[in-house]
Amino acid sequence: MSVVIETQDLTKVYKGMSKAQDLVALNKLNIQVNEGEIFGYLGPNGSGKTTTIKLLLSLIFPTGGKMKIMGNPNITSPEVRKHIGYLPEGAYYPDFLRGEEILSYYGNLYGMKGASLKKRIDEVLEVVGMTRARKRLIRGYSKGMRQRIGLAQALLSDPGILILDEPTTGLDPVARKEIRDLLIQLRDQGKSLLISSHELLEVELISDRVGILFEGVLQTSGTIDELLTSREFSIKAEEAAPEATQKVREAGLITEDAVAGKASLRVPETMSLYQALDICKSQNMKIVSVSPRRETLEEVFVRVVGSAVSSKEAQRGER
Amino acid sequence: MSIWLASNPWLTVLYGVIVLAIIAAVAYYTPWSIALFTFREGLRKKTLIGFLILSILVIFGSMFMTAMMYDTGGTVATDVDVKLIKDICITAISIFGVLIAIFISASVVPTEIENKVIYTVLSKPVRRFQYLLGKFVGVQIIVAVNLLLMGVLFSIALYIKEPIFPRMLLYAIFLTYFEFLIVSAFTFAVAAASTSAVLPTIAGLFIYITGNLTQYLESVVNRSEVSENSVDKGLGWLAWVLRNTLPDLQYFSLKTQILSLQINDTPKDIQIPNLVVYGILYALAGYIIAFWVFRRKEL
Amino acid sequence: MKRFPNLVLAVLVALALALGALQGYRVRNLREADAFYRWLVTASTQLRVFGTITPELEGEEAEKFMDRDLFDRVVAKADQALPDTPVMEGDTDDATGAPYPKLVRYTRTLSTGSLTETEESGTVAVAANPEQVKKDAEVWRFARSASLAPERADFVRFRRDKRLATAGTQIGVADIYKNQEAPVSIGQMFLGFRKLAAGLIWIQVDEAFHKGEMQRMVPLMRTTVLLDPNFVDAYLIGAWHLAYNLTVQMSDTPGYLKEYVPEFGAWVGNKERAYYAAVNFLKDGIRNNPRDYRLYFDLGYAVYAEKLNDHMNAVTYLSEATKQRHESWVRRMLYHSLQATGQFEEARAGWEDYLRANPGHAVAQRMIPTNTALTKERDAEALGTQAKKLLTQAGQARADGQEAQAADMERQAQELQKQRDALQAEARTIYTDLNATTADGDEFAQARLWRMQALELHEQGRTLEALALLRQARMEVARFFQEASDLIIQMCIEADLPLNVSERKRLLEIERIKEAWAANPVEIAGRRFDFDTSQDAWRQAGYANQETIALTPAAKDLAALRKDRPVIDQFIGLGDNVVFELDGQWYEFRRKSLLGNT
Structure with missing residues (x-):
């Protein structure tokens, strides 16, 4: 089993007006996502999950540390990018286009064209269950449909790696279930998934491994079974x-x-x-x-985060 | 030396080659799907459609304006109304066209950042250079199409008054485009650095206005020449540098000149291509600046 | 790129900006060359048409302005640089006998104005003369050539310092702007939309015209052309407003109330002031747009010929108009003005040309015989004068006892009189024919016939009959009124007959004019344009001792003289007697007709 995403001491500092105002978004982060697994990336809001994902996609640039995707340190190269599907959190899709039009736009960006693109669009639409709505304008889509279209564009190039930022946020229970099933299905097809979320139950249900992030520091990581010990x-x-x-x-x-x-x-x-x-x-x-x-992930999460908070307070007190 | 620079034919050839290379490179590297997408998206902007409607109102309003005028007659045929329509229309096209160019250039990139579409695009195997180029070319298509549209309306308005094919109008519109190209490229550079469309829009207006006032620097230079004061000399030197590096949009006032071309007027053959090259070179500078700031921009 | 991306990008930006700046420099050079080219055309045209480049400047101002100096430098270089070109008709400066400098000849427009009359006028979309296009390109190449760089630089500098009176879009070009220098460059304030600003102000001119606010129109008109010096229509309509609409509300100023204005070189009343304002306005238009025939045409025809009755200057500007691309009717007005100055041969030749181009043109068909008859009439009169002189000499000789000589002279005189009668008969035949063949009768021919008849009757001592004829004739033919009235006064004085009230009033006016003149030196007093009653009025006013050369026949000599100095501004008397001064020599000719300008 090979590692598809790997970070080494990944650090991101948002520069402020002065040194004191600098914001350390990520502090020496080391995560690994293995091939064929679902990695649940957990953390409260503002803990640095999205920052990590943006760093992996070169939307922002690291202050320090290294990243490798599929063993390739040059993560901006189109060769690497071709194998990544990305679903941003709460993204907007140009609503004057139809579902299939936006997919064909994204397909062009992958260099896909013509009949093969058309065929691929048919496939992903089928996968996300949007075949019936493909001719409708995105303006008329519900939130769930938009999320599905987002998922469809991420799947378009049949990437080996899927990076999904809060994929089930704001969806109704039925849709969540469907998406969950889909993700598992994708995992079973051999794809590696990095799913960031603060919906613990979701992650618990589908993840093989999780990492819990708080204030830019990876507090703990491991397989679900390792984390949820029963004592x-x-x-x-x-x-x-x-x-x-x-x-x-x-x-x-x-x-x-x-x-x-x-x-x-x-x-x-x-x-x-x-x-x-x-x-x-x-x-x-x-x-x-x-x-x-069996401990729930929620409990683990609260425990981990709680201890991080208290240790931080202790540190602060010492100072 | 200066004359050699000003009129050497080989330099002209070299310039032509450079410009052709730029155009070829742009055509080759542009991700046309992004450009096309930008164009389709741009056409739906409400501000743009608003300006277009306003310009139509002005263009056809000019006909009513001159219709009120009394035909004063005299001893020879005069056509003040045609001149007025021409001047009103070319001004309307210049103002609304440049507003459209500024608004579009200022908004395409910040809008995508704001609604996060840029994340899905840049995570694809698309380099930032290409993304920016696609957006820029898309903006240029919008500006050109708008200009063409207004030009067609203008021709119709003119044709109704005077049924002669307005050939000079084509040249005027053509020149106007390159004026907009400069404004658009520098506005785009500001837009690439910012996350909202407000700042680059203001900057674009500022660029347009200062670009038209560059000639004022000349009088600063002239005044400093007669001054003994070293501060004045320094200012004069600064003004000289700015005068020679900032684009001067007044050069494009040739468009109004050729529009009301008098019989047997000055031959205009070489000024137009030179202005085209001028526009393209400054647009290139603007685009490189845009890429420079966008290259490592945190999104 | 990989290792020093910022450095590479900085270099690229600097390179693009540098290339752009270099190109900007080239464009600026071109723009300057363009302005320079325009100035060359303007200055050449002014030299040719106005006779001088800086007409209104004297003394200190003349020293300030560098126009002539700079132009001479360019002309010298042009002789070297421009290809040879044949000297065409009208290209010769007769004052020196040498052709104009090559540059002046090159920038002269080659007319493509259609000789053929078309249904619709006002179509300026006629293709330019290819020869002209070639020549313009040649001059344009010359204007931007490296060899002319110092002159171009000087031109830019002088223009900036406002040391060129003739340069295109400068404020302070003509006298009308002399005291109106704008504190800032107005043009810049409109971000390049000065043409629109000009148009919008022009709408205000139009509004003011409708409200009858004539005085408000004038500054607005000037502002308009200040903003857009290429707004030819503004010059045309503006001058038309000045010369026609402004003056229509004014009453005529009696001759003795007019004052002499050196600037115009004329005695002016209220109306004339406006006429000359129109002249200056149009001249300013010509400075800025030397290639537009309409400006020359309006200056020559609408103002000089129609309003100032100054056909000498009208001919100057109308012939210039025909050198530009023009409409066919421009020529017709030129021929009428030629006729009015007594240049019948030229007028006829012109009409013949015109008829060739427009077979069956009614006016041309009428004007050819008319001018032929006028020639004969004039020649006949000259012969008559000669015969009279011989008879007087014969009488003297007889008194001195030289009988043989006297008889010889009388025989000669009789011979001359016979010739005169023959010519008169020919003229009369032509007039009669004209009158008969024209549908409603030819007014002009009829008036000439009546005039001839009256003069004949008067000569035979049947003055009362002549007077009766003239009194009726002037009522029948309105255009003949003034001439006939003057003739009546003249005959009455000669025959010692009583005058009626209006005729006496006219004489009284002349008396008062003479009184008004008396205070002024001779050359000023003599500049009268509307005095045409008594042929020797000017002599009584102090010219009896002037030696004049009489131009008979007027046409050829006059034409030759006019080339010396296209604008003859030293007119003395422009009635039936035209007297003018050239290089210290006075000339006179007797003009035959005031009815020329139809």
Whole structure:
């Protein structure tokens, strides 16, 4: 498995009026996107996700560090560009054109022409499910349709690498599902995808690997399984009287839910499962199920970002 | 030496070769799809259509204006109304045409930056040089088509008054284009450096106005020649440099001259091609500046 | 490019700007050469037409202006640089007998004006004379050639310092602008739209005309041409306003109330002032547009001939108009003016040319015999005068006792009288024919017949009959009124008959004019243009002792003399007697007809 996108100590500083006003958008970023995987690039707004993508596309230029795309450090060369499909966030598409016209415009930019271009346009329209709307003016498109057209233009040259900036933002659930499925399908075709998002659930659902970015620093990265380690268990119990629940809570278990005699309990990391089961038993609860508890990406995210914030505050305090 | 520069025929040939090379290079490197796209997009701009409608109003309004005039007769045939129509129309074409040129040149790139279309384009295998060239050529197509359109309307207005094919009008319109080319190229350079269309539009108007006032620098030079003061001398030197490097759009006033060409007037054969070369060279300078600022521009 | 992109781009920008600047330098040079070329054409034309390059300048101003100096330098170089060209008719400066300098001959326009009359006038889209195009190109090449660089540089400098009175678009060109120097260059204020500004101001002229605000029109008109010196129509209509619309509201100034204005070289009243303003306005137009026949035509015909009754100058400008590309009727007006100055032979030759080009042209068909008859009439009168002189001498000889000589002289006189009668009979036949063949009768011929008859009757002592005839004739033919009236006064005085009230008033006016003159030196007092009553009025006013050369027949001698100095401004009396001074010598001729300009 080869690395298709790689950054080395990638740094981007937006110069201000003085040194103090300089804004470090990216600080020594090292990410890798492997061939045939979906890399979820996470971070809150303003963390530097889009900056990274723009750097990869040479829309802006780095202050320091290196980038390689498909092993080629000359990322502006048309040879490299040919293999990249890019969907910018919230882009506008000239609304006086029809769906297929804008695609043919973008196709020309790839140097595609004539019948082969036409055929390719038919294909991508089919892929994104826009065949029926192809003759309509973009002006009449819904947000989802625009996003699909955007995706279509990114797919036009059948690129090996897809860089998608917030691909599902502002879409309805059905559309999200469709897009998600499409991305997975593309991954399965062997394409490498870099998806930036702050919609954690989306990313969790489709990503093979994720990187979490905060304030220009990559806080953590790894496969979903690596990140979402399960060190806790949940216990579901019935016939739990409110007093019993109260007691259990006092003993150290975390009550996640307790309605009409049914309780859902979390065993904290500090307590062993047996201990917990004993506590439940002592309160005469009827244990229905015991399962390992998988952390959500959201929790990881909050944890990572939270620790970054606190360490930063600590730093600030030291200073 | 100076005369050699002014009238050497070989230099003329060299200039012709340079200009042809520029045109050929532009034609070869231009991504025509971008140019065409820019053109199609430009045609939909409301300001542009507004100016076009205004110019039509003025061109045909000029006919009503002169219709009110009393035919004063006299002993020989006079055609003041035709002269007035010509002057009003060429002025309207100059003003509205240059406004269109400025607005379009100032807005094509900043608009794309604003609505992020530029991201999708520049992420394709298109070099910035090519992108900018495509945009620039697209602007030129818009300006030329507008000029042609206004010229056709003008000819119609003129033909109604005086049914002679207005051949001189073609030359006048042709010359006007190269005047616009200079203004457009420098406005485009400012636009390439900025993210909104407001600043380059103002800059474009400024370029047009100062370009027409370059001749004033000459009097500064002349005055400094008689002065003893070293500050005056320095100013005079600066004025001399500016006078000789800044484009002088007054040169293109030839267009009004040839329009009301008198019988047996001065032969104009060599001034027109020389002005064309002049326009192209300054446009080239403007475009290189535009590329220079755009090359490493953060989008 | 890869390693030092900024450096490479900076060099490229500098290179493009440098090339552009160089090209700008070339264009500026061309523009200067263009202005220079225009000036050469203008100066040459002025030399040829006005007789001088800087006409109105004297003393200090003459020293300030470098026109002549610069022009002479260019002319010297042109003799070397321009190819040889044959000397054509009208290219000779008869004052020196030498042809004009080559440059002047080269810039002269070769008319392509159609001799053939067409239905529609005003079509200037006629192709230029190819010969002319070639010559213009030659001069244009010369004007921008390297050899002329110092002169061109001087031209630019002088023009900038306003030391050229003749240069094209300069303010302060003609006297009309002398006190109106603009503080800033107005043209620059309009960003190159000065022509439009001129047009818009012209609309105001039009409005002022409709409101009758004539005085407001004049400054507006001047502003118009200041902004656009190539606005020929403004010159034409402006001069027309000055000469016609402005003056129509004025009353005639009686001769004795007129004052002498050296600038115009004439006695002027209110109307004449406006006429000369029109003359200057048109002359300024010619300075700026030396190739437009309409300016010459209006100057010659509309102002000089029609308004100032100065056919001498009219001929000058009309013939210049025919040298430019022109409409066919320009020639007709020239021939009429030629006839009015007594140059009947030239007029007839012209008409014959015209008829060849336009077979069956009615006016030409009539004017050829008319001029023939006028020639005969004039010759007859000359013979009569000669015969009378011989008879007087014979009488003297007889008194001295030289009978044989006296008889010889009488015989000669009789012979002359016989010749005269024959000529008169021929003229009369022609007039009669003309009168008979023309549908409604030929007024002119009829008037000439009546005049001849009256003079004959008067000679035979039947003055009362002559007077009756003339009194009736002047009512029948309106154009004949003035001439007949003057003839009546003359006959009455000669025959010692009483005058009626209006005739006495006329004589009274002449008396008062003479009184007014008395205060002035002779050469000023004599410059009268409208005094045509008594042939010897001018003699009584102080010219009795002037030796004059009588030009008889007038036509040929006059034509030769006129070439010396195209503009003869030393007129004394322009009535039936035209007297003028050239190089200290006075000439006179007796003009036959005032009815020429139809």
